[in-house]
Amino acid sequence: MERTARSRTVASLLPLSRLLLLLIAPIIHLPLVAQTSTGGVGVGHSAPNFSRVDLTHRKIVLSSYRGKIVLLNFWATWCEPCLTEMPTFVEWQKEYGSRNFQVIGISMDDAAPEVIATVSRLKLNYPVLMGDEYLGADYGGVLGLPVTFLIDRDGKIQARYQGTSLTRIHSDIQNLLQSH
Amino acid sequence: MNIRNLRISFAVSLLVICAAYGMCVQAQQPAAGPPVQTDASIPPQAMLQPAELVQMLKPSAKPLVLQTGSHVLYAEAHIPGSEYAGPAGTSAGIEALRARVTGLNKDTLIVIYCGCCPWSRCPNIKPAYQQLRSLGFTNVKALYLADNFGTDWVEKGYPVVKGR
Numbered sequence: 409m410e411r412t413a414r415s416r417t418v419a420s421l422l423p424l425s426r427l428l429l430l431l432i433a434p435i436i437h438l439p440l441v442a443q444t445s446t447g448g449v450g451v452g453h454s455a456p457n458f459s460r461v462d463l464t465h466r467k468i469v470l471s472s473y474r475g476k477i478v479l480l481n482f483w484a485t486w487c488e489p490c491l492t493e494m495p496t497f498v499e500w501q502k503e504y505g506s507r508n509f510q511v512i513g514i515s516m517d518d519a520a521p522e523v524i525a526t527v528s529r530l531k532l533n534y535p536v537l538m539g540d541e542y543l544g545a546d547y548g549g550v551l552g553l554p555v556t557f558l559i560d561r562d563g564k565i566q567a568r569y570q571g572t573s574l575t576r577i578h579s580d581i582q583n584l585l586q587s588h
Numbered sequence: 589m590n591i592r593n594l595r596i597s598f599a600v601s602l603l604v605i606c607a608a609y610g611m612c613v614q615a616q617q618p619a620a621g622p623p624v625q626t627d628a629s630i631p632p633q634a635m636l637q638p639a640e641l642v643q644m645l646k647p648s649a650k651p652l653v654l655q656t657g658s659h660v661l662y663a664e665a666h667i668p669g670s671e672y673a674g675p676a677g678t679s680a681g682i683e684a685l686r687a688r689v690t691g692l693n694k695d696t697l698i699v700i701y702c703g704c705c706p707w708s709r710c711p712n713i714k715p716a717y718q719q720l721r722s723l724g725f726t727n728v729k730a731l732y733l734a735d736n737f738g739t740d741w742v743e744k745g746y747p748v749v750k751g752r
Contacts, residue, residue: 484658484704486658486675486677486678486704486711486712487704487705487711488705488709488711489705489706489709516658516660516661517658517660518658518659518660518675539660540660540663541660541661541663541664541750544660544661544664545664545750549664549665549738549742550661550664550738551661551664551665551703551736551737551738551739551741551742552661552703552704552705552735552736552737552738552739553704553705553736570735570736570738570739571706571735
């Protein structure tokens, strides 16, 4: 008898528990959502296509990289954190290039001469092209550097990194490489 | 388990959830003010918070607001009424800044900002501040953008305009 009463009480509290869970689930999830949706074009959406000429006068069309994992890095010569992480991109290009991985650099400098000098000094082994406010706007606003996008083989944005996040980027690249 | 125990369990659970939520919210809060260890070249009293500048933009007597960083980033978005004054981290930018303030009263309120990079690694804001101070300007404020202009101004919903 007492057991039945207890069972009834517990059963009567179950809907309340469910309601409580429904209410708190978004709250607990909030930090994750906030981190992934901060600015920029949405993760999971197609990377905006562009067609531009790089510093060696080669035409670069983003959509032509379908089938490859692309690391799209917005940087500038005056951005110290950018210059710090770029040698690592050179290493990744060497290491993963044969596995259909491609780094593309987009300089947000005002003029090309300094960019050309920096590309030469850092021995960048990937294409670099000049960006501008329109390309920045296409990518949801590049208003602080560096900003890097990881694009999967289907041309979809897998991640947006504001600032230097080499460990996270590397881990995400490896996951993408393993998933195909 | 009796009803009393169940109630206690619920109360404890709620407390834990509230505490967890509090920590989550706190973790998401951006740095409210200037860093504790500020660079000696820009004293804390010369730093202006974004919310303070927004209030200053409303009255008719707006301060002179100069962006002393990248022209591309300025073209993407800048503070309404602000002028592009050149990247103060370069000699050409310093020259452009000097030219812009020539003839102004030394007590003119000048607000400078950049936001190209995190505050501590910005190549432009400190040279701009030091240049204006060395020219004798006594009322110079540097807009404190902890991470960058996008995070600390645009994403906060403060007003922006586009174009060069």
